[in-house]
Amino acid sequence: MGPHPIQELSMRSPRIPIMVLLFLGSFGVVSPLPAQTPSVLTRQNDNQHTGQNLHETILTPTNVNSGSFGKVFSYPVDGQIWTQPLYVPNLNVGTKGNHNVIYVATENAKVYALDADSAKKNPNPLWFTDFLNPPNVLAVPCDIGAGLCQLFPLVGITQTPVINLANNTMYVVVRTQETAGTVVSYVERLHALDITTGFEQPGSPAVICSAVDDDGCSFGGPVTFVPKVKQGRPGLLLVSEPGFSQGVLIMGFAGATGWLLAYDASTLQLVATFYASDGITRSGHGYGGIWGAGGAVTADSAGNLYVVTGDGYYDGVINWGDSLIKLVLTLNSATGTYSLVPADYFTPSDEACRFTNGLDLGSAGPLILPAQGGAAPDLIFQGGKALSLCDPTPSIYIVNRDNMGHVGGQVSLSGTASAGSESSPAYWASATANYIYNGADSDPIRAYTVSSSGVSAASVLQTGNTFLNGSSPAVSANGNSNGIVWALDRIDNSDILPGVQPIVLHAYNGTNLTELYNTTQAASGRDTAGPSVKFQVPTVVNGKVYVGTQSELDVYGLCPCPQ
Amino acid sequence: MLRSVPNLSQAFARLTLVFLLGVFALSLPATAQTESTIYSFTQHESFWPEGGLVEDAGGNLYGTTVGGGTYGTGTVYELSPPAKGSTTWKQTVLYNFQPWGTTGYTPSSELAIDTKGDLFGVTWAGGDARCHCGVLYELVPPAKAGAAWTHLVLHAFTNTANDGRLPNAPPVLSSSTIYGVTQQGGQYDSGIVYKFVPGKSGGTYSVLYSFGGNGDANWPNGPVLLDSSGSLYGVTSLGGAFNSGAVYKLSPPQSSGPWTEFVLFPFGGGSQSSGITPVGNLLFDSLGNLYGVAESGGASQLGVAYELSPTTGSWTQYVLFNFSKTAGSAPLAGMTWNPNGSLYGTTSAGGSHTHGTVFQLTPPTSGGGLWTETLLQQFTYANNGGLPSARVLRDATTGYLYGTTYNGGGGGCDGDCGVDYQIIP
Numbered sequence: 001m002g003p004h005p006i007q008e009l010s011m012r013s014p015r016i017p018i019m020v021l022l023f024l025g026s027f028g029v030v031s032p033l034p035a036q037t038p039s040v041l042t043r044q045n046d047n048q049h050t051g052q053n054l055h056e057t058i059l060t061p062t063n064v065n066s067g068s069f070g071k072v073f074s075y076p077v078d079g080q081i082w083t084q085p086l087y088v089p090n091l092n093v094g095t096k097g098n099h100n101v102i103y104v105a106t107e108n109a110k111v112y113a114l115d116a117d118s119a120k121k122n123p124n125p126l127w128f129t130d131f132l133n134p135p136n137v138l139a140v141p142c143d144i145g146a147g148l149c150q151l152f153p154l155v156g157i158t159q160t161p162v163i164n165l166a167n168n169t170m171y172v173v174v175r176t177q178e179t180a181g182t183v184v185s186y187v188e189r190l191h192a193l194d195i196t197t198g199f200e201q202p203g204s205p206a207v208i209c210s211a212v213d214d215d216g217c218s219f220g221g222p223v224t225f226v227p228k229v230k231q232g233r234p235g236l237l238l239v240s241e242p243g244f245s246q247g248v249l250i251m252g253f254a255g256a257t258g259w260l261l262a263y264d265a266s267t268l269q270l271v272a273t274f275y276a277s278d279g280i281t282r283s284g285h286g287y288g289g290i291w292g293a294g295g296a297v298t299a300d301s302a303g304n305l306y307v308v309t310g311d312g313y314y315d316g317v318i319n320w321g322d323s324l325i326k327l328v329l330t331l332n333s334a335t336g337t338y339s340l341v342p343a344d345y346f347t348p349s350d351e352a353c354r355f356t357n358g359l360d361l362g363s364a365g366p367l368i369l370p371a372q373g374g375a376a377p378d379l380i381f382q383g384g385k386a387l388s389l390c391d392p393t394p395s396i397y398i399v400n401r402d403n404m405g406h407v408g409g410q411v412s413l414s415g416t417a418s419a420g421s422e423s424s425p426a427y428w429a430s431a432t433a434n435y436i437y438n439g440a441d442s443d444p445i446r447a448y449t450v451s452s453s454g455v456s457a458a459s460v461l462q463t464g465n466t467f468l469n470g471s472s473p474a475v476s477a478n479g480n481s482n483g484i485v486w487a488l489d490r491i492d493n494s495d496i497l498p499g500v501q502p503i504v505l506h507a508y509n510g511t512n513l514t515e516l517y518n519t520t521q522a523a524s525g526r527d528t529a530g531p532s533v534k535f536q537v538p539t540v541v542n543g544k545v546y547v548g549t550q551s552e553l554d555v556y557g558l559c560p561c562p563q
Numbered sequence: 564m565l566r567s568v569p570n571l572s573q574a575f576a577r578l579t580l581v582f583l584l585g586v587f588a589l590s591l592p593a594t595a596q597t598e599s600t601i602y603s604f605t606q607h608e609s610f611w612p613e614g615g616l617v618e619d620a621g622g623n624l625y626g627t628t629v630g631g632g633t634y635g636t637g638t639v640y641e642l643s644p645p646a647k648g649s650t651t652w653k654q655t656v657l658y659n660f661q662p663w664g665t666t667g668y669t670p671s672s673e674l675a676i677d678t679k680g681d682l683f684g685v686t687w688a689g690g691d692a693r694c695h696c697g698v699l700y701e702l703v704p705p706a707k708a709g710a711a712w713t714h715l716v717l718h719a720f721t722n723t724a725n726d727g728r729l730p731n732a733p734p735v736l737s738s739s740t741i742y743g744v745t746q747q748g749g750q751y752d753s754g755i756v757y758k759f760v761p762g763k764s765g766g767t768y769s770v771l772y773s774f775g776g777n778g779d780a781n782w783p784n785g786p787v788l789l790d791s792s793g794s795l796y797g798v799t800s801l802g803g804a805f806n807s808g809a810v811y812k813l814s815p816p817q818s819s820g821p822w823t824e825f826v827l828f829p830f831g832g833g834s835q836s837s838g839i840t841p842v843g844n845l846l847f848d849s850l851g852n853l854y855g856v857a858e859s860g861g862a863s864q865l866g867v868a869y870e871l872s873p874t875t876g877s878w879t880q881y882v883l884f885n886f887s888k889t890a891g892s893a894p895l896a897g898m899t900w901n902p903n904g905s906l907y908g909t910t911s912a913g914g915s916h917t918h919g920t921v922f923q924l925t926p927p928t929s930g931g932g933l934w935t936e937t938l939l940q941q942f943t944y945a946n947n948g949g950l951p952s953a954r955v956l957r958d959a960t961t962g963y964l965y966g967t968t969y970n971g972g973g974g975g976c977d978g979d980c981g982v983d984y985q986i987i988p
Contacts, residue, residue, distance in 0.1 A: 076728075132663065134662075134663030138634065138663070139662065141631075142635060143607065143631055149611075149978075150977050153662070153669055154635065498669070500671075502782075520806065524777050524778065525751065525775045525781040525802060528782070530747070551729060
């Protein structure tokens with residue numbers, strides 16, 4: 001496969017492996033924290049997006065039921081929470097002492113640091129950072145640009161931030177509309193916040209791109225990054241890299257052409273870029289937007305990035321619509337500059353049909369599976385939208401990340417629901433089987449098994465209920481025991497935005513997917529959550545489940561549960 | 564306001580007919596009527612009219628959009644009838660909601676209008692600096708035509724001291740008092756009924772009732788309905804004995820003390836044939852029977868229109884019509900009386916184009932039993948809108964119907980931007 005013609009600076013550049021930062025990994029990765037105090041520092045717990053917390057010793061299938069488990073408190077926030085809540089235990093928050101802290105970022109461009117254990121004892125945020133200055137600096141109204149109000153009504157912070165405990169810093173991308181006189185600009189900024197105070201770290205923020213109206217930034221190439229329409233969707237990824245003391249931040253964007261940007265987490269300087277389309281309009285849908293229901297950007301423990309794109313034209317050279325691409329950050333030793341080089345890729349054989357019909361492969365995030373042994377031990381589980389017109393048998397693609405097979409080169413297929421998925425799966429190795437939990441649209445959560453023989457062609461377990469808009473599950477377990485699958489159900493008609501129905505949290509036994517609990521079971525609406533957003537992932541840690549909604553952070557745990 | 568009376572027969576006969584007719588409700592094709600789109604919303608102005616329309620004495624219509632406007636967080640707009648010699652309705656944005664400060668944003672229901680032309684509504688977001696959970700507002704027309712309307716926050720919901728949050732239904736005006744509900748908040752975080760009495764120093768706000776005690780109704784959905792004794796009636800989409808919603812009555816104290824709530828009917832029992840998830844407004848007839856819709860349940864699990872009749876010591880529910888894919892499905896708003904005793908309403912989906920309908924339900928000519936549906940409009944989405952989510956407004960003078968669709972009609976929005984429509988029955 002040829003190099004990317006724009007971002008590739010030199011074919012002779014040595015490949016510098018990207019090492020996943022140790023504190024973000026789970027399998028094959030050592031956490032600096034004691035097992036009793038896990039943290040959640042990135043979307044879906046680790047860079048592979050397994051969605052699992054294997055250090056949960058409080059919540060078990062025995063005590064998670066409506067008699068002993070429920071809503072314990074909530075915090076109001078001023079905007080919708082599309083990001084996944086992040087968690088740092090036992091953090092010294094200056095004069096406020098030590099707290100387990102839960103962090104929430106909202107679409108109204110605010111970040112909250114909240115006590116994770118009690119809103120009664122700590123009703124006010126430990127700190128709170130507001131990136132706006134109305135009326136001149138506002139979160140971007142969703143109707144700026146065509147057809148972008150799938151997030152509604154404001155788009156301020158959508159990408160789940162990432163936390164680096166090595167320098168006590170949270171990295172967050174904020175999108176604003178800024179007015180000076182009659183001139184309206186749109187700005188994407190990368191902020192580095194001290195997680196103990198909420199203050200900007202030295203050198204922060206960095207302007208990713210600031211442009212008037214429909215203008216944009218080229219980053220030295222022919223395709224323009226237009227912040228007016230550019231929505232950051234996937235959670236930020238922090239990966240380690242020789243020469244970068246605090247690692248490299250990877251961020252993906254949708255909204256016309258899909259973009260991937262890499263920033264030095266220490267200096268907040270742009271390191272490299274990648275775009276998934278040449279931006280030329282053709283007969284079809286999309287430009288390879290990078291979103292994946294918030295989970296499109298992943299990395300394996302060997303240091304490779306895996307990024308899935310939405311519908312768009314594909315040519316395997318510069319246009320990467322509906323593809324799962326392996327990208328390597330590569331140093332040009334002559335210039336000292338870096339580029340993101342496509343090293344391998346997988347594209348479904350029905351890509352042309354997907355492009356014609358607007359059928360994103362990248363509506364679902366990839367799951368990088370732990371090594372399973374066998375002939376192809378390193379697998380990726382990749383869902384996506386489905387349509388019988390393109391594929392009579394709707395399928396999930398199982399891809400060998402050591403040899404991704406290019407067009408139609410999947411290792412195997414697993415059956416899925418007729419509409420496919422707009423979600424990210426989760427993984428758990430129980431004592432008896434290794435499970436992948438996947439929540440497709442209008443379908444139950446289904447468990448597939450994976451072993452040295454590969455991924456099962458059909459699901460082996462399923463929940464008793466379906467999820468209208470799919471679901472991105474999370475798993476809590478104590479190693480290979482007490483596995484619980486947690487899943488959020490948005491029950492509003494997907495066309496009704498922002499939606500008024502409460503999001504419903506379900507818990508299932510990880511070994512058989514029988515339901516343990518849901519938030520509608522307790523009498524008198526005791527556990528009712530706030531109104532739902534889309535693509536939320538629950539954060540399960542240290543005996544509690546944190547659920548972001550349109551108006552509040554809801555916290556579930558062992559009762560007493562106030563009525 | 565009490566309306567003319569559909570025939571009321573003996574309960575037993577009605578029950579028998581309901582049982583015998585089962586799902587075989589009559590649904591008739593549309594008769595001759597004229598539907599037209601009187602305004603198509605666009606992405607760069609305002610879009611997604613979620614609530615319905617209200618009308619002033621001059622025939623001007625008023626509504627809200629949840630999206631668009633100067634700040635992208637919704638508008639209040641006026642739609643004026645065509646001038647002489649024209650067929651074009653004129654749309655004017657009266658107010659742009661701001662996503663900062665304490666004035667509230669994302670209007671979440673249709674408006675109420677008083678005799679002076681003041682408009683009243685609620686927002687889903689903004690308001691109190693900590694809670695950000697919506698406001699009750701008033702828009703006062705300018706003294707001079709064409710000048711700006713004045714926006715007043717009558718109450719910012721706080722979710723403290725048993726206050727509510729997330730108001731989701733239009734306020735109801737009764738002489739000098741405003742009644743309303745919030746979806747959540749209150750003692751059990753399951754919604755409240757509130758009362759606001761405007762006054763010179765800003766008015767007096769009080770919570771009349773917190774939903775959600777053990778077995779209680781919760782999550783009020785539509786506006787309240789007043790009877791002549793001052794009691795309030797409404798629906799909740801959750802709670803009740805089967806946690807599938809309920810119709811409630813809230814009675815004022817004899818002298819002082821708390822208001823008293825009664826669950827008149829819990830939805831969801833048995834096979835859910837009575838419907839589940841009641842939504843929208845209720846209506847009275849002159850005999851004191853209540854009429855409403857449920858979003859789901861019924862013979863096809865796609866919603867019902869129902870009647871609740873008071874009997875000694877209890878209320879009895881009758882299904883008037885079972886919605887279906889072809890007859891329209893999933894009504895999201897209540898109904899409107901036609902003085903001839905029929906009912907108008909909308910379904911958010913179904914019909915021949917699957918994008919919703921405007922229906923008319925006509926009672927049997929004698930005896931009880933299911934009502935007959937006439938489809939007045941089956942939305943096509945692209946041409947004339949889709950996903951009608953609000954009740955219809957009937958102009959008392961002309962008998963014309965006016966309403967909104969949340970989606971469809973073009974305009975560039977995701978899901979299209981919605982329309983305002985007129986039906987001449």
